[in-house]
Amino acid sequence: xxxxxxxxxxxxxxxxxxxxxxxxxxxxxxxxxxxxxxxxxxxxxxxxxxxxxxxxxxxxxxxxxxxxxxxxxxxxxxxxxxxxxxxxxxxxxxxxxxxxxxxxxxxxxxxxxxxxxxxxxxxxxxxxxxxxxxxxxxxxxxxxxxxxxxxxxxxxxxxxxxxxxxxxxxxxxxxxxxxxxxxxxxxxxxxxxxxxxxxxxxxxxxxxxxxxxxxxxxxxxxxxxxxxxxxxxxxxxxxxxxxxxxxxxxxxxxxxxxxxxxxxxxxxxxxxxxxxxxxxxxxxxxxxxxxxxxxxxxxxxxxxxxxxxxxxxxxxxxxxxxxxxxxxxxxxxxxxxxxxxxxxxxxxxxxxxxxxxxxxxxxxxxxxxxxxxxxxxxxxxxxxxxxxxxxxxxxxxxxxxxxxxxxxxxxxxxxxxxxxxxxxxxxxxxxxxxxxxxxxxxxxxxxxxxxxxxxxxxxxxxxxxxxxxxxxxxxxxxxxxxxxxxxxxxxxxxxxxxxxxxxxxxxxxxxxxxxxxxxxxxxxxxx
Numbered sequence: 001x002x003x004x005x006x007x008x009x010x011x012x013x014x015x016x017x018x019x020x021x022x023x024x025x026x027x028x029x030x031x032x033x034x035x036x037x038x039x040x041x042x043x044x045x046x047x048x049x050x051x052x053x054x055x056x057x058x059x060x061x062x063x064x065x066x067x068x069x070x071x072x073x074x075x076x077x078x079x080x081x082x083x084x085x086x087x088x089x090x091x092x093x094x095x096x097x098x099x100x101x102x103x104x105x106x107x108x109x110x111x112x113x114x115x116x117x118x119x120x121x122x123x124x125x126x127x128x129x130x131x132x133x134x135x136x137x138x139x140x141x142x143x144x145x146x147x148x149x150x151x152x153x154x155x156x157x158x159x160x161x162x163x164x165x166x167x168x169x170x171x172x173x174x175x176x177x178x179x180x181x182x183x184x185x186x187x188x189x190x191x192x193x194x195x196x197x198x199x200x201x202x203x204x205x206x207x208x209x210x211x212x213x214x215x216x217x218x219x220x221x222x223x224x225x226x227x228x229x230x231x232x233x234x235x236x237x238x239x240x241x242x243x244x245x246x247x248x249x250x251x252x253x254x255x256x257x258x259x260x261x262x263x264x265x266x267x268x269x270x271x272x273x274x275x276x277x278x279x280x281x282x283x284x285x286x287x288x289x290x291x292x293x294x295x296x297x298x299x300x301x302x303x304x305x306x307x308x309x310x311x312x313x314x315x316x317x318x319x320x321x322x323x324x325x326x327x328x329x330x331x332x333x334x335x336x337x338x339x340x341x342x343x344x345x346x347x348x349x350x351x352x353x354x355x356x357x358x359x360x361x362x363x364x365x366x367x368x369x370x371x372x373x374x375x376x377x378x379x380x381x382x383x384x385x386x387x388x389x390x391x392x393x394x395x396x397x398x399x400x401x402x403x404x405x406x407x408x409x410x411x412x413x414x415x416x417x418x419x420x421x422x423x424x425x426x427x428x429x430x431x432x433x434x435x436x437x438x439x440x441x442x443x444x445x446x447x448x449x450x451x452x453x454x455x456x457x458x459x460x461x462x463x464x465x466x467x468x469x470x471x472x473x474x475x476x477x478x479x480x481x482x483x484x485x486x487x488x489x490x491x492x493x494x495x496x497x498x499x500x501x502x503x504x505x506x507x508x509x510x511x512x513x514x515x516x517x518x519x520x521x522x523x524x525x526x527x
Contacts, residue, residue, distance in 0.1 A: 002070065003061055004110040006079040010118070010196075013221040015214055017086075017128065025128050026098055029211045031202070031218065032083040037073030037105050038125030038135075042169025043189070045072065046478075047486060049150050050494070051161045051193065056112040071191045072166045073105070073124040080108035084127035088208055089201035089268030090318055092302055097208070099201060099268045100129025103137060106197065116225065118197055119163070123189045136172045140475045140519070142188035143486065145279040147474070149192070151466045151493040152276050157254040158247070159276040160194040176518070186479065194275060196226055200319045201268035207322035216326060222272055237326040241333065245316055245340050247274025252312045253347045256305075257355065258462055259285030259383045263295040263523070265303050265311045267318050281523035284465045286510045287380035287411060290373070294468065294523050309344055316340060354460045355387050356431070357453040358438055368427075368434060375427050378420040380411035382509045384465055391457035394450040395435040402428040411509060462496040463507055468521070469514035470506060 123137025
């Protein structure tokens, strides 16, 4: 028996699709449609994350047949009422109309560890919102989502979680490169878990139809269950929007801190709780390039690394437009969006100061940071390695010490041009001078400046991230039915800020063979 009490807060509060038959259609003024997962008789679990323990499942239940049946969609608890959500949104800056959960099915909500969680299967079959899709998912994209959502959590970044990864036992036809050469791939299911999977697009769905009463019901529901402190405020809708701005800003700052590029920041992929959601063609910045995106379908570079803060603001503007009927005053909304810009600038400056190991922010640090960002783009330099190795430099280091320590981060180091070397040396010297000033004013009680700085930097700059080539190696092995590497990489990603010498082989630049290999440099939305 499922060990936690199942609830239906979302379904009880919002309008349901009156049609129970599962076929692709426009749904109108509804929040969700009832739908059940496809039952795959050969489905089996491949991996269960440690999040299962955090949720309060005991080992006996995790190892039970019932756990496998529920989280592969083969058995639905009697109290559950599975559904797919309706939402709309902008895709690549253009209004796309109705979108919705095309291959995600919310199994149920359940309260555990003093939180109400929604359990969702991704890849378990079609829904009324599948459009031209089949509702299924393949192993490669499912591995990427399973590993990355857990990696992001352990990096300290707000995210949906992954409870389990399963094989369906069926083959799925996919055209991975959209080049007219589809192939059959192993089908898979990820069980995603979050306090809510509601997105900006859920609000846009009702607003676009002029369904203000349903919009109000949705907003009141989210406030009551996820922003309860403002539930009784007479200005709760504006306060709600402000809180979403804060959470979104925090998420984006963390993305920029670790070099994560989402790849598809459409409004329907923006969580109302500020969670990283929908792991499609994401990637990790390797050479520090502001204009890099992993998404092959993003031909205009809308969702590059450097654009993410601005795109988040644009998406918040669309949410503001959707909420306007409840607020009926554009001025506070406009003011809050302007405040996002100021807040982002200040938060980004603080985050970069942390990455550089500075304790006392100074005005001239803005130039120090800007000069580093421009200098790192002159020659391919690995972001993760550069900032992690920088912690080994201290106020007594020399420019040559900087080179000796940091050359590991440069691709084709022997091809570094003299002019670029000079600019880097100038920055090294400026940085060393800044550290000397910082060390003089340091008044830590227990640690020396050097040790405190190293601790600060190593808690900000991860040593291990889920580089695309690592994920691709896991996928390649898994497609051979070898899951040892999956387990190894998962274990490594649980402690990304620790040295973990047993995983040192993963602390390296992207190998040359991965520079242009499919799945390692860029990815499509095919999944």
